[in-house]
Amino acid sequence: MPKEVFGPDYPYLARSELLTYEEIARLTRVLTGLGVRKVRLTGGEPLLRYDLERLIEMLARIANLDLTLTTNGALLTLEKARTLKAAGLRRLTVSLDSLDETVFAYLNDVGFPVARVLAGIENAAAAGFASVKINMVVLRSVNLESVLPMARYFHGSDHILRFIEYMDVGDSNGWKLDEVVPAAEIVALIGAEFPLEPAVPNYRGEVARRWRYRDGGGEIGMISSVSQPFCGDCTRLRLSARGELFTCLFASDGHDVRALLRSQASDEQVSAMLIDIWRQRDDRYSELRSSQTARRPHVEMSYIGG
Numbered sequence: 001m002p003k004e005v006f007g008p009d010y011p012y013l014a015r016s017e018l019l020t021y022e023e024i025a026r027l028t029r030v031l032t033g034l035g036v037r038k039v040r041l042t043g044g045e046p047l048l049r050y051d052l053e054r055l056i057e058m059l060a061r062i063a064n065l066d067l068t069l070t071t072n073g074a075l076l077t078l079e080k081a082r083t084l085k086a087a088g089l090r091r092l093t094v095s096l097d098s099l100d101e102t103v104f105a106y107l108n109d110v111g112f113p114v115a116r117v118l119a120g121i122e123n124a125a126a127a128g129f130a131s132v133k134i135n136m137v138v139l140r141s142v143n144l145e146s147v148l149p150m151a152r153y154f155h156g157s158d159h160i161l162r163f164i165e166y167m168d169v170g171d172s173n174g175w176k177l178d179e180v181v182p183a184a185e186i187v188a189l190i191g192a193e194f195p196l197e198p199a200v201p202n203y204r205g206e207v208a209r210r211w212r213y214r215d216g217g218g219e220i221g222m223i224s225s226v227s228q229p230f231c232g233d234c235t236r237l238r239l240s241a242r243g244e245l246f247t248c249l250f251a252s253d254g255h256d257v258r259a260l261l262r263s264q265a266s267d268e269q270v271s272a273m274l275i276d277i278w279r280q281r282d283d284r285y286s287e288l289r290s291s292q293t294a295r296r297p298h299v300e301m302s303y304i305g306g
Contacts, residue, residue, distance in 0.1 A: 025058040042305030047075040053087040060088020076120030081127035093133040098146035162221035183224035
């Protein structure tokens with residue numbers, strides 16, 4: 001989260017305003033009854049959350065649920081990775097935007113070295129997490145030159161490197177269209193050294209377009225919501241820590257489900273509200289972006305995750 005905003009004097013939410021783990025688990029159970037099959041814990045940095053393993057254990061008990069987590073890797077020690085695995089976490093994604101220390105520090109401003117993130121990735125693998133995904137956001141003037149070094153580093157490993165087009169999420173990242181590197185350009189750049197071929201999606205609504213190395217060195221993914229919007233196939237909801245449900249990464253407002261969860265509402269009533277929210281969904285921000293003349297405020301990604 002931006003330090004200039006979230007400094008030592010920032011008035012953080014009272015614990016009573018946050019959803020309890022029990023409330024999160026209840027809402028997840030209701031959502032699985034409506035067809036949800038995947039839950040990702042994200043943030044902010046989810047490993048900062050106290051006793052996170054307890055929430056993972058509660059969610060892992062829900063049948064037919066693919067439970068995964070995205071982290072910056074700073075706290076991903078071998079012991080922590082093993083604890084997460086034992087609690088029932090199935091998969092891990094680690095954010096890493098460059099192997100170059102200067103570029104990494106500029107983009108992330110987190111105060112720890114690249115080696116710590118790489119160690120976290122290997123700790124996850126050692127703990128039994130297969131095919132750790134690594135997310136890299138690409139900005140033309142900042143880390144485009146880091147794309148090939150990243151591809152070379154993870155080529156031939158069991159890990160899956162995913163490149164993400166720079167998106168105008170929130171209002172604090174100073175987004176400019178000319179900083180966006182289209183996925184097709186990244187594919188061509190990597191393909192010139194490591195020939196690639198398209199791979200079929202793992203499931204409908206998968207946001208990353210898959211590419212395989214022809215030499216058998218694994219695969220990469222492209223998340224291209226700017227150059228190739230996928231609003232029509234989007235199947236994602238985002239739940240904030242305070243109980244607001246967002247139907248789009250670029251939304252301005254969420255739907256309050258905390259009040260309903262804390263009322264005497266039955267699971268059936270909660271389910272009906274969720275169905276109503278989804279049926280009224282008409283988000284097409286990425287498809288309309290190029291024709292928009294006025295920028296409306298967006299919720300920050302650190303608030304609702306990626």
